[in-house]
Amino acid sequence: MDVLFNAMGQVFQPHMVLIILLGNFIGVVVGALPGITGSMAIAILLPLTFSMSAAEGLMLLLGIYPGGIFGGSIAAILLNLPGDPPAVMTTLDGYPMAQKGEAGRAIGLSTTASLIGSLFGVLCLIVIAPMLAKFALSFGPPEFFTLCVFGLSSIAAVATKDLLTGFVACCLGLLLGEVGMDPVFSVQRFTFGQVELQSGIPFGPLIIGLFGLAELFRQTLGPLEKLELRMKQIRKVFPSWEDMKKCSTVMLRGSIIGTIIGALPGAGATIAAIISYNVTAGMDKDPKRFGTGVPEGIAAPESANNASVGGALIPLLTLGIPGSTITAILIGAFMVHDIYPGPLLFVKHLDLVYVIFIGLIVASFGFALFGFLSARFGPLVLKAPPGVIIPMIAIFCLVGAYSARENVWDIGLAVFFGVAAYFMGEFGISTPPIILGYVLGPLVEENFRSSLKLSGGDPSIFVTRPISLVCLLLTVVILFYPVWRKRLSKGILSDRGAMDKL
Amino acid sequence: MNARISGRNRKFFWALLLAGILVSLPVFDECWAQKDAYPSRPITLLTGWAAGGGTSLVLSIITPLAERQLKQQIVISTKEGGSGAISLTTLKRAKPDGYTIGITTSAINVHKFLGTLDFGYEAFEPFIALNSDPGGINVKIDAPWKNLKEFIEHARKNPEKVSVAGSNPGSVTRLELHRLEQAAGVLFNVISFKGAAGPGVTSLAGGHVDAAIATPLESKALREAGKVRMLGVMSEERLPHESQIPTCKEQGFDVVMATHRVLLAPKGTPPAILKILHEAFKKAAESKEYDNFVKSQASLKMYLTAEQTKEFLAKQDVLFKEVIEKAGLKLEKGKKK
Numbered sequence: 063m064d065v066l067f068n069a070m071g072q073v074f075q076p077h078m079v080l081i082i083l084l085g086n087f088i089g090v091v092v093g094a095l096p097g098i099t100g101s102m103a104i105a106i107l108l109p110l111t112f113s114m115s116a117a118e119g120l121m122l123l124l125g126i127y128p129g130g131i132f133g134g135s136i137a138a139i140l141l142n143l144p145g146d147p148p149a150v151m152t153t154l155d156g157y158p159m160a161q162k163g164e165a166g167r168a169i170g171l172s173t174t175a176s177l178i179g180s181l182f183g184v185l186c187l188i189v190i191a192p193m194l195a196k197f198a199l200s201f202g203p204p205e206f207f208t209l210c211v212f213g214l215s216s217i218a219a220v221a222t223k224d225l226l227t228g229f230v231a232c233c234l235g236l237l238l239g240e241v242g243m244d245p246v247f248s249v250q251r252f253t254f255g256q257v258e259l260q261s262g263i264p265f266g267p268l269i270i271g272l273f274g275l276a277e278l279f280r281q282t283l284g285p286l287e288k289l290e291l292r293m294k295q296i297r298k299v300f301p302s303w304e305d306m307k308k309c310s311t312v313m314l315r316g317s318i319i320g321t322i323i324g325a326l327p328g329a330g331a332t333i334a335a336i337i338s339y340n341v342t343a344g345m346d347k348d349p350k351r352f353g354t355g356v357p358e359g360i361a362a363p364e365s366a367n368n369a370s371v372g373g374a375l376i377p378l379l380t381l382g383i384p385g386s387t388i389t390a391i392l393i394g395a396f397m398v399h400d401i402y403p404g405p406l407l408f409v410k411h412l413d414l415v416y417v418i419f420i421g422l423i424v425a426s427f428g429f430a431l432f433g434f435l436s437a438r439f440g441p442l443v444l445k446a447p448p449g450v451i452i453p454m455i456a457i458f459c460l461v462g463a464y465s466a467r468e469n470v471w472d473i474g475l476a477v478f479f480g481v482a483a484y485f486m487g488e489f490g491i492s493t494p495p496i497i498l499g500y501v502l503g504p505l506v507e508e509n510f511r512s513s514l515k516l517s518g519g520d521p522s523i524f525v526t527r528p529i530s531l532v533c534l535l536l537t538v539v540i541l542f543y544p545v546w547r548k549r550l551s552k553g554i555l556s557d558r559g560a561m562d563k564l
Numbered sequence: 565m566n567a568r569i570s571g572r573n574r575k576f577f578w579a580l581l582l583a584g585i586l587v588s589l590p591v592f593d594e595c596w597a598q599k600d601a602y603p604s605r606p607i608t609l610l611t612g613w614a615a616g617g618g619t620s621l622v623l624s625i626i627t628p629l630a631e632r633q634l635k636q637q638i639v640i641s642t643k644e645g646g647s648g649a650i651s652l653t654t655l656k657r658a659k660p661d662g663y664t665i666g667i668t669t670s671a672i673n674v675h676k677f678l679g680t681l682d683f684g685y686e687a688f689e690p691f692i693a694l695n696s697d698p699g700g701i702n703v704k705i706d707a708p709w710k711n712l713k714e715f716i717e718h719a720r721k722n723p724e725k726v727s728v729a730g731s732n733p734g735s736v737t738r739l740e741l742h743r744l745e746q747a748a749g750v751l752f753n754v755i756s757f758k759g760a761a762g763p764g765v766t767s768l769a770g771g772h773v774d775a776a777i778a779t780p781l782e783s784k785a786l787r788e789a790g791k792v793r794m795l796g797v798m799s800e801e802r803l804p805h806e807s808q809i810p811t812c813k814e815q816g817f818d819v820v821m822a823t824h825r826v827l828l829a830p831k832g833t834p835p836a837i838l839k840i841l842h843e844a845f846k847k848a849a850e851s852k853e854y855d856n857f858v859k860s861q862a863s864l865k866m867y868l869t870a871e872q873t874k875e876f877l878a879k880q881d882v883l884f885k886e887v888i889e890k891a892g893l894k895l896e897k898g899k900k901k
Contacts, residue, residue: 105615109624202772203755245758248678248733257653260646260680327766382785383766391616393785397860404789450576467644504758512755516727516772 069416072117073424081118082421085125086428090436092126092145093133096274097266097462099146100130101388108394116399117414121421123395127388128371128422129429131331132176135364136436139168140443141455143274147265148331148367150497151339153273154220155352155359162355165441170299171357172364173433174306175313179365180426182317183324183372187379188419194373195380198325203516204523206328207509208533210502213333215537216340218544219349220494227491235499238263245508246515258471266466268500271479272493274459278452279484299437301357309361312342316365323366324373327385331367331374332501338366344540347547372422378403379415602662602837606637610658610666612651614644618781618861619669622694622825625857629848634840647671647735649681656687660830662837667694670736670823673877673884678734678893685877688828691842693868693876694849695858697779698799698822699740701728701812702792704768707775712796712815715775719750728752729764729776734893736823739884740798741777742891747817768792779823780806780862798822805859821883824866826873842870 072078092103104123111119134149139156152172159168186194201209214232221228241252242262253259301309316338323334342362343352352359377383382404384390396403401411408415443451463476483493517523525531609627613619620642627638643651648671658664666688675681701712709715719726730738733756745751755773757764765783768776769791776783776792780803786792796812797803798821812819827845829838848854849867858865868876 102615105620108616109621112625199766199770202767202770243732243734245732246756257646257649257680260649261644264645328763377766381769381791382789383769384785385766387616394616394621397784398857400860402785402788404785406788467650468642469645469650508756508758512757515753515755518753 065412065416069413069420072413072417073121073420078118078121078421079424081121082125082425083428083431085122086129086425086432089126089129089131090133090136090429090432093130093149094136094145094436095462096137096143096145096270096459097464097466099266100126100133101391102466103130104388105391108391111395112398116396116401117417117421119395119399120392120414120418121425123392124418124421125425125428127392128176128180128368128425129432131367131371132173132180132364132429132433135172135176135360136169136433136440139172139360140165140440141274142277143455143459144269147269147501148335148363148370150269150273150332150494150501151220151335151363152360154339154494155355155357158353158355159357159360160355160441160444164355165444166299166437167301167305167357168355168360169437169440170434171301171305171309171360173299173430173437174301175309175316175361175364176368176433177426177430178313179317179320179367179369180371180429181423182314182365183321183369183375184419184422184426185372186321186369187372187375187422191376191380194322194325194376195383197322198327198377198385199381199383200529201326202527203509203512204527204530205533206326207506207513208524208530208537209323209326209329209337210333210506210509212533212537212540213336213340213502214498214506215541216336216344217495217498218541219340219343219352220498221492224490228495231486231491231493231495232499235496235501236503237499238268238496239500239503240507245504246511256471258469258475262504263475263500264466264472265500267463267472267476268479269497270459270463271476272483272496274455274462275476275480276483276487276493278456278459279480280487281448282452283484299434305357309357312358312361313365315341316362317369320366320369321373321376324370325376325385326373327377327383328505329370330386331370333505334366334370334373335363336498336501338362340540344543349544375418375422379407379418380405382407602840603634603636605663606639607634607662608639608641608664610641610643610651610655610664612643612645612648612671613669615642618697618779618863619667619825621857621861622863623667625854626694626845626848629851629854630844633844633847646680647675649675652681655828655830656683658830660689660832660834662829662833662841665827665829665841667825667827669825670880670884672826672828673880674734674736674739674888677885677888680734684881685826685828685874687831689831689833689838689870690826690828690873690877691838691870692827692845692849693866693873694825694827694845696799696822696824696864696866697781698797698803698820698864699737699777700780700783700794700797700809701741701744701775701777702765702768702783702787702794703775704771705791705793707793709795711810712812712817715795716748716750716817719748719752724751724753726752726775727773728754729757729767729773730754731764731777732756732758736821737777737779739887739891740819740821743821743887744777744798744812744817744819746887746890747812747819765792780809784862799864803862803864806862821887822864824876824880826877838870 089100092098093100103126131148134145135152137143137145138149138152139160142157144150156168217232319338320334323329339362343349374386374389377385378389384393463473631638655666672685676684730741764776765778769786794809797809798819800820
């Protein structure tokens with residue numbers, strides 16, 4: 063108990079709270095800006111923390127981490143431009159809701175879902191970390207393969223309008239994910255002799271092109287009246303009671319999914335968001351509603367991607383395993399102070415552990431504060447005359463594409479994808495499934511090949527391991543659930559009126 | 565209505581123009597300052613490895629120290645991609661005036677033998693070596709093998725059955741694993757884990773593979789956590805701060821391999837400038853801060869003069885070429901597709 067009060071005393075000092083809020087602010091801003099992600103900000107600011115105390119340094123970085131993941135949703139909702147990868151799924155329903163003139167409601171919902179997810183993740187980190195860490199370690203290549211296959215099955219949920227074109231787009235994404243060196247033999251694929259493509263198509267320029275630039279082309283080439291947005295509910299930034307009631311189960315489920323997937327080494331926030339969206343849309347009575355701006359479509363990915371923060375810290379703190387890019391960078395912040403994350407951390411530096419716990423809770427409320435502020439003032443961006451706002455977004459997009467790898471070549475890549483996505487949109491092919499294939503494809507391939515290498519070529523490895531089998535069964539269930547549900551309801555209720563009530 | 569908007573637009577235009585001029589001022593400044601003694605303006609340091617990784621950490625410690633010596637700013641510019649291939653290509657094309665320098669890992673000894681680049685260290689002026697991260701072979705804490713000999717013996721009895729996690733083929737750690745195979749005359753069932761060796765060690769801790777190759781730093785956290793242990797480290801001598809770990813060499817396997825970090829300048833950089841740079845980074849590397857940092861990273865400090873660095877890289881070329889050839893990896897030296 064003494065340690066707890068001691069840690070509280072440490073965190074609630076004015077300068078510590080300011081450091082956390084500063085981290086939150088940096089996180090939300092870089093998260094919202096296209097191309098620059100929270101992990102880049104953490105990496106860049108890491109050397110700065112070397113001269114701080116361990117607690118101060120960690121508070122700054124842990125403020126940026128959840129802030130960055132949340133911040134991505136702001137641009138996703140307002141501009142259809144996911145500020146960072148985990149926000150990709152938020153564009154699906156966030157942008158349509160903003161287009162209906164309810165941008166404030168969308169950001170408010172995203173903020174609430176992120177806050178709940180973040181708090182849930184931290185709670186799990188405090189209470190059941192050792193158990194979850196053990197579970198996370200049991201994920202080997204076969205388990206990852208089946209989990210990613212499950213993720214890919216969400217194509218059914220993402221491509222709500224037309225399954226066939228969604229499938230085509232997803233295959234295109236899989237193809238894009240193939241570019242670069244193959245994971246087993248380092249053979250170069252589809253690089254066309256370009257050094258820039260050796261390590262694959264970079265994520266930043268890809269989403270900037272597919273989402274941001276394509277949307278800009280659409281707006282400038284399309285009819286002008288579309289730009290006249292009505293700011294109906296700008297004062298209402300806190301979600302209504304009705305929205306909360308609708309989304310409470312979704313948020314809770316998203317938080318659980320996010321925490322578990324965040325804890326798996328190598329998975330992370332983006333996959334958590336994909337899977338949460340998949341489960342939510344797949345289990346819904348009417349999956350076709352998704353993609354039209356329903357609150358559940360925002361709550362599901364946003365609660366999951368922020369819950370993954372607490373999840374990712376579980377293997378880091380309890381075992382010293384960095385499961386994601388960000389936690390791998392964070393480990394440096396510990397080590398430079400001669401502190402090594404792992405079981406001994408709880409013995410040698412228990413005070414620091416408690417500081418981290420409390421700091422994370424403060425950071426959750428901190429980014430939520432900035433979130434509600436941006437829900438109130440963010441939509442004003444849409445009120446600015448299109449002649450000003452469109453060139454500015456274009457500049458942000460191009461700078462963002464450049465800054466990911468500091469490479470001019472990537473700007474060309476982003477423009478290429480922007481033009482391609484514009485024409486795809488004209489032909490009725492939606493872009494989110496591309497991201498699905500692009501993110502999951504390489505993971506599916508690598509883990510499939512590694513699994514078979516482990517088993518000596520025997521495919522039964524996927525069904526003899528319990529977790530892997532469960533994932534495969536879940537994939538089947540989620541794919542056939544809508545069909546099965548329809549058949550079931552038809553069988554029992556022949557009366558049409560009763561069916562509508564469902 | 566129209567007039568008002570155009571008036572606002574005009575203001576906007578002038579504001580943009582002014583901002584543009586302000587932004588481009590430093591460029592003019594550069595032209596004026598060129599004649600002064602080196603270094604009279606900020607130096608750009610190119611790196612091909614992302615922020616947060618080992619190389620970028622070394623830079624973040626050593627550049628502020630070197631800045632103090634040079635009394636000039638060093639701007640780190642990250643050109644990520646292709647294991648340093650992009651940044652090395654950029655550096656090769658840079659003006660050899662000392663204002664663009666770069667860092668490389670042992671990847672420079674790998675690219676030309678794999679055919680990913682058609683040049684190696686000879687295309688540059690290496691001026692100092694900074695540190696080295698040797699490879700290490702790790703097993704689970706409760707594995708039956710007490711030392712490397714027993715492990716290799718097991719692998720010999722079960723050819724291509726013992727699974728070892730390694731990073732992408734052609735990466736330095738993966739080549740270290742090939743070197744061990746070649747020295748011991750065994751073949752492992754190597755499982756690729758994309759990216760750094762970190763995921764491989766994690767997979768080892770979960771019991772999905774029998775062993776994993778990783779640098780002392782990459783395995784440090786899990787070793788401290790009591791999940792894995794290192795059977796042998798691939799350095800010449802035992803690590804000064806972790807002397808309980810035996811080397812591979814003392815256990816009878818002649819495997820000395822590491823990734824080294826070397827600073828380079830484009831070919832044709834004046835010797836006087838190279839000397840200034842060498843002295844500045846030498847002083848920086850001698851500092852206590854750098855010492856502490858290397859220790860905290862479970863890394864090995866290294867100091868070589870410019871001449872020694874060149875000789876060293878030539879020897880490394882021989883070593884890497886041999887490993888790559890024996891492993892049957894692609895050898896396309898000088899061939900262009």
